[in-house]
Amino acid sequence: xxxxxxxxxxxxxxxxxxxxxxxxxxxxxxxxxxxxxxxxxxxxxxxxxxxxxxxxxxxxxxxxxxxxxxxxxxxxxxxxxxxxxxxxxxxxxxxxxxxxxxxxxxxxxxxxxxxxxxxxxxxxxxxxxxxxxxxxxxxxxxxxxxxxxxxxxxxxxxxxxxxxxxxxxxxxxxxxxxxxxxxxxxxxxxxxxxxxxxxxxxxxxxxxxxxxxxxxxxxxxxxxxxxxxxxxxxxxxxxxxxxxxxxxxxxxxxxxxxxxxxxxxxxxxxxxxxxxxxxxxxxxxxxxxxxxxxxxxxxxxxxxxxxxxxxxxxxxxxxxxxxxxxxxxxxxxxxxxxxxxxxxxxxxxxxxxxxxxxxxxxxxxxxxxxxxxxxxxxxxxxxxxxxxxxxxxxxxxxxxxxxxxxxxxxxxxxxxxxxxxxxxxxxxxxxxxxxxxxxxxxxxx
Numbered sequence: 325x326x327x328x329x330x331x332x333x334x335x336x337x338x339x340x341x342x343x344x345x346x347x348x349x350x351x352x353x354x355x356x357x358x359x360x361x362x363x364x365x366x367x368x369x370x371x372x373x374x375x376x377x378x379x380x381x382x383x384x385x386x387x388x389x390x391x392x393x394x395x396x397x398x399x400x401x402x403x404x405x406x407x408x409x410x411x412x413x414x415x416x417x418x419x420x421x422x423x424x425x426x427x428x429x430x431x432x433x434x435x436x437x438x439x440x441x442x443x444x445x446x447x448x449x450x451x452x453x454x455x456x457x458x459x460x461x462x463x464x465x466x467x468x469x470x471x472x473x474x475x476x477x478x479x480x481x482x483x484x485x486x487x488x489x490x491x492x493x494x495x496x497x498x499x500x501x502x503x504x505x506x507x508x509x510x511x512x513x514x515x516x517x518x519x520x521x522x523x524x525x526x527x528x529x530x531x532x533x534x535x536x537x538x539x540x541x542x543x544x545x546x547x548x549x550x551x552x553x554x555x556x557x558x559x560x561x562x563x564x565x566x567x568x569x570x571x572x573x574x575x576x577x578x579x580x581x582x583x584x585x586x587x588x589x590x591x592x593x594x595x596x597x598x599x600x601x602x603x604x605x606x607x608x609x610x611x612x613x614x615x616x617x618x619x620x621x622x623x624x625x626x627x628x629x630x631x632x633x634x635x636x637x638x639x640x641x642x643x644x645x646x647x648x649x650x651x652x653x654x655x656x657x658x659x660x661x662x663x664x665x666x667x668x669x670x671x672x673x674x675x676x677x678x679x680x681x682x683x684x685x686x687x688x689x690x691x692x693x694x695x696x697x698x699x700x701x702x703x704x705x706x707x708x709x710x711x712x713x714x715x716x717x718x719x720x721x722x723x724x725x726x727x728x729x730x731x732x733x734x735x736x737x738x739x740x741x742x743x744x745x746x747x748x749x750x751x752x753x754x755x756x757x758x759x760x761x762x763x764x765x766x767x768x769x
Contacts, residue, residue, distance in 0.1 A: 351471075362767050363642065369761045372625040373605040373612045373751040376675045376732070377597045379739055381616070384470035384582035387741040389435070390551055391451060392539045392546035394443045394659065398748060399587035399618040404546050405538035407476055408581040409460055410555050410573040411525040415514075425562035426569075433484070433535065434554040435498040441490060442744030443545035443659045448487040450540055453502050456477035456533035460580045472617075473743070475584045478536050490547050498549075507738065510557055514571070525576060534580075544659070546744055547600035551581050583742075587618050594620060602675070610754040611651065614666075614733050614747040616740050620747060623675065624668075625730035626761055629720055637767035644717035644763050647732065648695065648709040651757035654748035657702070663745035665694035666709050668731040670716075677732060681711055692736060711756030717763070 396402060415442035433453050457477040462468045484502030513519040521531040535555070557575040560566045575581055589595045593608050597620060605612045612622040622644075632638055648666065655662045670678035682690040695709025720726045733747070734740055750757035 337338070362769055363764060364639075364767055365762065365764045366632075367760050367762050369626055369763065370628045371435060371752040371759045371761060371764075372627050373610075373759065374549075374623050375594065375597065375603045375605070375608070375612045375614075376619055376623050376668045377622050378603045378616055378619040380471040380473045382469045383472045383585065383741050384468065386578045386738045386741050387551050387578070388438060388440070388532075388583070388738065389537065389549040389551055389581065390546060390583040390585065390742065391435075391537050391549070391678075392443065392449055392543055394540055394544045394546055396618070396659070396746070397617075398592055398613060399594065399615045399620060399746065400587045401541075401590050402546065402618050402744070403539075403541065403586045404583055404617075405475075405536055406549075406553075406581065406583050407460060407474075407534065407536050408458070408551070408553055408575055409529060409534040409577055410532075410553070411528050411576045412510075412514075412522050412573050413571065415523050420615065425464070425557050428504075428508050428511040429558035429560055429568070431502050431504065431510065432556050432558070433500045433502055433537070433551040433723045434556055435500070435537070436552060437490065437492055437496075437498065438506070438548045438550050439492050439495075440548035440743050441492045441545065442547075442661065442746075443543075443652075445492060445545060447544060448489055448498070449543050449545045450485060450487050451498070451500060452482045452485045452540065453500055454482050454536045454537050455506070455537070456536060460582075462579065468579075470582040472583060472585040474582065476536065481536075490545060492547065502555075507557060511559060548742055549565070551575055551578060553581075573621075585617060605751045610751045611757075612747070612749055612751070614663075614735075615744065616734050617742070617744055618746075622733040622747070623671065623730050624733060625727060626717070626720065627650065627727065629717060629727065629761070629763075630724060632763070632765065633721065635767065637769070639766040639768050641714065641718050641721065642764045642766055644713040644761065646711045646713050647760045648711070648749055649757040649759060650707055651748045651750055651754070652705070652707075653756070655707075655746070656699070661745050662699070662707075663735045663739065663743065663747055664697060664698065664735055665739065666697070666733060666747065667692050667694055667736050668711055668713075669734060670729065671732050672729050675732070680736075681713065681731070683712060694736060713761070717761075 390404040391406055393403040455481050463471050484500050486500040488498055514523045520527050556569040559569055561569055613620050614622045668681040680692040682692055685691050693711050697709050700706035751759055
């Protein structure tokens with residue numbers, strides 16, 4: 325009887341030890357013991373939002389020619405013009421026979437719109453073509469980069485001008501007739517077998533530096549074309565029937581085609597941006613701005629995110645989602661179109677573009693997140709871009725210095741430099757476009 329009581333006492337003692345021991349839980353993507361953990365969702369973390377000044381950026385070799393100007397009430401008066409070289413086809417003896425009994429017709433510049441535009445397409449846009457007065461030479465002959473701040477001298481009188489109505493989705497080319505004086509001069513060079521200017525590209529570029537295609541101030545439209553701009557010489561060949569023929573002068577060096585883009589921010593909320601370099605959203609109505617091609621980009625930081633570590637029951641971040649909402653009323657009417665894709669790029673306190681926030685596709689490859697824009701055309705409340713920041717936030721939790729840097733909110737390249745979709749967005753306190761960081765985390769009960 326005494327031995328039984330002793331055995332029962334031992335069982336009770338060991339049971340007490342087991343009851344006092346905390347259950348070890350392995351925190352991974354799945355939680356197996358919901359009796360000892362709790363999932364919590366919060367959205368109260370501060371979002372520090374600023375607008376950063378973009379001093380300059382490379383526009384050469386980007387595959388697009390930008391032409392036009394407009395005045396944006398937020399980003400300022402924007403002017404875009406494109407510069408390019410073009411050369412004739414390879415000269416051969418066939419040209420001598422082709423031009424025998426031929427007569428000059430006309431000379432024109434042909435633009436091929438790429439369906440990108442910013443502004444009012446219901447009004448005409450004047451497009452001017454000027455002959456360059458100096459050659460196109462990159463800043464750095466090794467990198468062959470030319471920046472948006474570059475401009476070149478042109479001959480004062482335009483070669484030609486035309487008022488156009490842009491139909492961006494039609495696919496139609498824009499044909500601008502230019503100087504017959506130049507056209508006949510080029511025609512005669514092909515007639516003369518001893519004229520060296522059309523025998524090689526180098527020789528031709530010494531004779532003809534290239535073109536600037538621009539628009540005078542006072543218009544309200546900027547449009548993009550493919551960089552395959554052509555200067556086309558039309559002539560007719562005599563015979564039984566007059567035969568129409570052409571000679572195309574085409575772009576040959578993409579690194580020598582670039583877009584000059586200038587911005588005047590006078591009278592706008594961003595008027596001091598070039599001086600102060602960055603503007604906190606708290607000083608501009610809890611709002612920040614992104615239009616990289618106009619010299620502005622938004623930057624976001626999460627200064628209070630590490631406070632979650634102070635919670636006594638905090639275990640692990642499960643999911644972090646950033647929701648970026650354009651301000652209601654800032655898009656969808658006339659000139660104001662949203663960028664179809666926006667990426668988040670890591671940066672330092674120097675605000676240089678770093679690596680993009682990515683996700684792994686089905687093949688295990690890292691793919692840049694672009695926000696998956698959805699547009700609420702009815703109320704505008706559900707228009708947003710959304711990003712999975714789980715890995716980034718976990719890195720911030722482990723390294724406080726990362727949170728001093730932040731993320732840039734910008735389009736992917738080459739839309740970054742070539743397109744004028746604008747993004748006006750609010751910080752965590754802006755009811756018309758509230759940016760939110762949604763955190764789902766586990767805590768131990």
